[in-house]
Amino acid sequence: MSMVQGATGEWEMVIGLEVHAQVVSEAKLFSGAATDFGAEPNSQVSLVDAAMPGMLPVINEVCVHQAVRTGLGLKAEINLVSVFDRKNYFYPDLPAGYQISQFTRPIVGKGEIEIDLADGSSRTIGITRLHLEQDAGKSLHDQDPKRSFIDLNRSGVALMEIVSEPDMRSAEEAAAYLRKMRAILRYLGTCDGNMDEGSMRCDVNVSMRRLGDPLGTRCEIKNVNSIRFLQQAIEYEARRQVAILEDGGTIDQETRLFDSRKGETRTMRSKEEAHDYRYFPDPDLLPLELDADWVETLKADLPELPDEKKARFVEVFGITPYDAGILVAEQDRADYFEAVAEGRDAKLAANWMISELFGRLNKASLEIADSPVSAAALGELVDMIADDTISGRIAKEVFDEMVETGQGAGAIVEAKGLKQITDTGALETVVDEIIAGNPEQAEQFREGKQSVVGWFVGQAMKATQGKANPKAVNEILRKKLG
Ligand code: ADP
Ligand code: MG
Numbered sequence: 001m002s003m004v005q006g007a008t009g010e011w012e013m014v015i016g017l018e019v020h021a022q023v024v025s026e027a028k029l030f031s032g033a034a035t036d037f038g039a040e041p042n043s044q045v046s047l048v049d050a051a052m053p054g055m056l057p058v059i060n061e062v063c064v065h066q067a068v069r070t071g072l073g074l075k076a077e078i079n080l081v082s083v084f085d086r087k088n089y090f091y092p093d094l095p096a097g098y099q100i101s102q103f104t105r106p107i108v109g110k111g112e113i114e115i116d117l118a119d120g121s122s123r124t125i126g127i128t129r130l131h132l133e134q135d136a137g138k139s140l141h142d143q144d145p146k147r148s149f150i151d152l153n154r155s156g157v158a159l160m161e162i163v164s165e166p167d168m169r170s171a172e173e174a175a176a177y178l179r180k181m182r183a184i185l186r187y188l189g190t191c192d193g194n195m196d197e198g199s200m201r202c203d204v205n206v207s208m209r210r211l212g213d214p215l216g217t218r219c220e221i222k223n224v225n226s227i228r229f230l231q232q233a234i235e236y237e238a239r240r241q242v243a244i245l246e247d248g249g250t251i252d253q254e255t256r257l258f259d260s261r262k263g264e265t266r267t268m269r270s271k272e273e274a275h276d277y278r279y280f281p282d283p284d285l286l287p288l289e290l291d292a293d294w295v296e297t298l299k300a301d302l303p304e305l306p307d308e309k310k311a312r313f314v315e316v317f318g319i320t321p322y323d324a325g326i327l328v329a330e331q332d333r334a335d336y337f338e339a340v341a342e343g344r345d346a347k348l349a350a351n352w353m354i355s356e357l358f359g360r361l362n363k364a365s366l367e368i369a370d371s372p373v374s375a376a377a378l379g380e381l382v383d384m385i386a387d388d389t390i391s392g393r394i395a396k397e398v399f400d401e402m403v404e405t406g407q408g409a410g411a412i413v414e415a416k417g418l419k420q421i422t423d424t425g426a427l428e429t430v431v432d433e434i435i436a437g438n439p440e441q442a443e444q445f446r447e448g449k450q451s452v453v454g455w456f457v458g459q460a461m462k463a464t465q466g467k468a469n470p471k472a473v474n475e476i477l478r479k480k481l482g
Pocket of ligand 2: 018203220
């Protein structure tokens with residue numbers, strides 16, 4: 001928990017998130033139209049999505065399947081009976097004049113999610129509910145100087161709205177929540193989690209209170225589409241609210257927008273302007289009834305999720321929970337790690353991935369799927385370090401070359417003659433030369449000045465371009481000078 005310091009004392013931040021996640025499905029929630037991202041405008045619109053008179057929605061079983069699996073992945077109650085409601089409002093991108101959603105009886109009830117924080121600790125955040133709903137179309141205002149156009153490709157696409165309890169207490173926790181949510185959805189294959197394509201976005205609710213007080217009035221910031229913006233919006237909003245409260249004012253419950261260019265939130269509509277959606281059960285759809293055995297089958301078929309994988313990595317590979325958390329954050333990272341670690345020094349493998357591989361990928365703005373170094377190639381490098389063929393320092397140079405050229409470690413070491421010198425004869429010659437050239441330091445060593453050992457090792461490294469095995473040099477030095 002992090003407190004916000006105001007002029008009159010400390011304030012506690014209270015945050016709840018509503019995540020909209022587009023369901024991975026080839027067809028829409030109530031029609032057979034396609035859902036591909038980036039298609040020609042209005043090329044993926046059925047008569048149902050365009051709300052032609054007399055068209056009837058038909059529930060897509062795949063979307064139900066995905067929502068239930070997501071609920072199970074969030075350790076949530078699955079409601080065997082749920083109801084679709086009409087949420088009525090008028091907007092050009094909503095041709096029917098209502099959105100089909102779930103209001104009083106959602107498909108998924110209470111669940112929870114474990115978030116991992118930077119200090120290595122974890123916290124549980126409550127999930128209130130998950131419901132299925134349709135996405136709306138999109139208004140295009142930048143295509144023509146005088147007219148606006150509508151693209152209905154998104155109209156009717158299935159979304160899961162996942163609502164959290166107001167359990168988060170800092171921007172960092174909210175970011176960790178969104179990250180973990182995205183990881184779980186991706187592991188399940190129920191949402192691709194691509195925030196920049198709009199397939200995952202969130203509304204963030206923020207209020208402030210004195211520690212121990214009841215919940216304060218919240219503001220809701222709509223449609224935040226990156227984790228960085230989420231944190232910025234929360235920090236800004238917290239400061240804005242504290243300033244008002246310390247000034248003796250009150251917070252108006254309102255809907256706000258985050259302006260990412262200015263880093264500010266501003267009013268979109270106040271509570272008084274809030275919509276009355278006149279929810280009522282959609283007469284075109286029967287209540288959705290699920291079979292308990294079917295739900296059990298889906299539960300049994302869930303893949304290993306991030307928390308379980310993390311626990312297994314700690315137990316089987318003996319790496320720290322912190323490192324394991326980083327490695328399981330993305331499925332392909334975890335797969336890569338397992339391929340490198342299998343049958344090798346797993347801690348060394350984890351270190352090389354986290355501090356060397358990720359650093360270089362970051363710099364080149366590459367995802368692990370596009371890594372120029374395969375898991376097998378990194379494995380070969382780790383082997384060469386573990387069996388003393390090359391030193392850790394040389395390995396970093398070799399790795400740079402691997403990233404740049406895609407060549408294997410063995411080939412690079414061979415071509416450049418980078419093998420570590422462990423041959424005692426060769427090292428003795430080097431050490432003899434250094435001792436002969438530096439009688440003063442040799443004398444200091446004999447007089448018991450231990451720190452001069454490091455200096456000698458450094459000289460030996462210099463003379464061998466880093467290829468001397470430091471342990472062997474140390475032993476030879478002690479033998480010759482001791
Ligand atoms: P609405 O649909 O009007 O947004 P909900 O009851 O669905 O209302 O709540 C939306 C979100 O607001 C939830 O994630 C919840 O945790 C959060 N929330 C509720 N009260 C507060 C509060 N006082 N401070 C911060 N977040 C809150
Ligand atoms: Mg809301």
